[in-house]
Amino acid sequence: MRRTLLLGLLALLLGRMAAAQPNCLIYAAGSPERAACEVYLQAIEFPQGSIQSQVYFDRALALCPTFADAYHEKSVPFLKRGDFQTWKKLMDEAVRLRPERFLGDRGWCRFKFLHDYAGALADITRLRQLTRNQPGQSGDGSYDLRIVAALCQRELGDLRGALSTFDECIADYKIKDRVGLSDYLHRGVVKLRQRDYAGALADFELQRSINGKLAETCYYTALAMRQQGNPAYLGQLQAARELWQQGYRLNDPYVSMPDEISLPEIEALLQQ
Amino acid sequence: MLTPFYKVTLLAGWLLSLLPHRGQAQARGIWAKADIPLVYNRQYEVGNILFDPSQDRPDFALRPNGRIYQYYNFDTTFPGGRVELRKHLLRALPTAAGSSDSGFLTVRFVVNYRGETDRFRVQALNSEYQPQAMDPELVARVLGACRALRGWLPGQIDGETKDSYFYITFVVREGHIQDITL
Incomplete structure (x- = not known):
């Protein structure tokens, strides 16, 4: 039992690492996904926001237009530099292709950078439905996304709803001794x-x-x-x-x- | 002996081999770096604001190496910090009726190494993050409030102040400033 738990934890950790930097070997040799993934890895060697990295992301997407990670990573400097139109356009593509992977990031950024509480809450609510109420952490690891949902409710004026969401998430984490x-x-x-x-x-x-x-x-x-x-x-x-x-x-x-x-x-x- | 048909097929195959490979070569990842034409401006970065003589001060001082950083690289900030700046702007921009605009108004600019500002640019989006023209009077008031901010604290590298970009986003609801994020 203990060994199964350890292996499960290891698999979870490896999964999170893969999410941060894709493992190109999971794609079949010769496939467009493998090719796009390899170019993506080259793109992130350049400084974030540099024209070189942007050109590489474009090339990755030309090779495989469904490689969602490239849309996401290409969007990040636009977010950090205040071009929310371009950020949202690229991020929407990433979400369309892999909602379970990128809805949380989009919701977190709408909450954090734009105080778009209704939009963020909609994204996190949808993600909770897709993940059996385990939406994962915010992009920077600070919060469980259920806590972010509670903060959205609070800022939208729904104090009772916020409290209920806080209580539910904290009760869940108390069992695991992992309150944020x-x-x-x-x-x-x-x-x-x-x-x-x-x-x-x-x-x-x-x-x-x-x-x-x-x-x-x-x-x-x-x-x-x-x-x-x-x-x-x-x-x-x-x-x-x-x-x-x-x-x-x-x-x-x-x-x-x-x-x-x-x-x-x-x-x-x-x-x- | 090869028939003319085979000769044509071999010639076509050779010609095809000259075309850029898809699949196999890409899968090995050997082509990308040499294959991408470097015809763009290699100094360009996402979000750069280029000098525009019609709206920017020609005497706005910048460090001679031309590098303009991002505020988050080294904490370019305002006296009292961002919490105080937000409160100051909310006070400076009282509610005004007259427009039905809702969305996001982002003002981006450069804080130079002396703590002065210029190269202001505005992006107005509706609540769906699509470009939208907002009430010119509202935009002018917001821009005016940002231009009026004095005493910026530029970020430093090795004890030397540097130029950097900064931006402030105004959440607009039915013509008034509902919130500010920065």
């Missing part, structure tokens, strides 16, 4: 918006058990305590400021993250 690095924080913010301050504080406490050093946890704890009239909130704000200045905060190289806070926000509350 900021899942409790985001669920706590839903409860804060619902004015369930005790519930929010309980989640922020759970967040500390996952990641003890995060400025946002202290900041939102302070907000909940302040609403309860607890003067200890000032200590939480001071801790938030210290952690923020030390770099212990939500951060992303591309865009600001959900529930990310700034130093002036902490200081403004300290001065009130």
Whole structure:
């Protein structure tokens, strides 16, 4: 039993690795897929966004117009450089060809880069249907895509729906001891918006058990305590400021993250 | 002795062998690098904004090597960070009625090594990510708010500030700015 589990885990890991960089040997020698895959591997040797890499992706697609990975990888620099029209056009092709592989990436990027919450939720919902409710992780590995769906619901104003989705995903992961690095924080913010301050504080406490050093946890704890009239909130704000200045905060190289806070926000509350 | 028919077949086969191979040769992956013509500008990258004298400042200073990085290469940012920039822009762009436009308005520009900006470009898309002309007054207000931003903090490499691209996306709903992503 134990061996079967280990082998299963190994197969899963290998599968994820193959998704990041395709294994061309899985395609028949001489097939258009094998040829396109080999050109794809050459394309990703060039800097992302360089004309050389783009030309190679085009050549891969000329060899095999159904090689979805090339559409996806070709789309990435357009996303990162703000050309969302071209990104979406290419990404749509990748999704059309391999929905179970690329719906999650498209949904995650719509959520993260464009705050297109309705579009992202539609993509993740469809993926959940295709994957028996196991849609996998966000493109950067930060979140289970069910948590992203919950955040979309939250931002669309459906707080009860969001909470239910958070609860379902966290309960599933609790069994596996794999709750995400900021899942409790985001669920706590839903409860804060619902004015369930005790519930929010309980989640922020759970967040500390996952990641003890995060400025946002202290900041939102302070907000909940302040609403309860607890003067200890000032200590939480001071801790938030210290952690923020030390770099212990939500951060992303591309865009600001959900529930990310700034130093002036902490200081403004300290001065009130 | 070969009949004329075979001679024609052999000649055709030889001629066909001169054509680029599909299948076998590609499967070995031996042709691609030498086969792709390098007639394009090898310095070009996705998203480059070329100088346009009709809208760009000729005196906008850039580092002489010509390389313009992306903001995420080294954290080009705004005083207070992106969270503060978003709040500043939301305050600067109050709700205005009069248009039914919905979609995404992306403003992209260069932050030079001195923290100044220019080479602004705009992409307006509808909610289906298709190009769409938006209310010129709304576009002008958004562009004006972006141009008015001062004090950028350019990213650095080995202690030297560099030029980089930056962009801000405005989520437009029925003519007003609903959200900003950056």
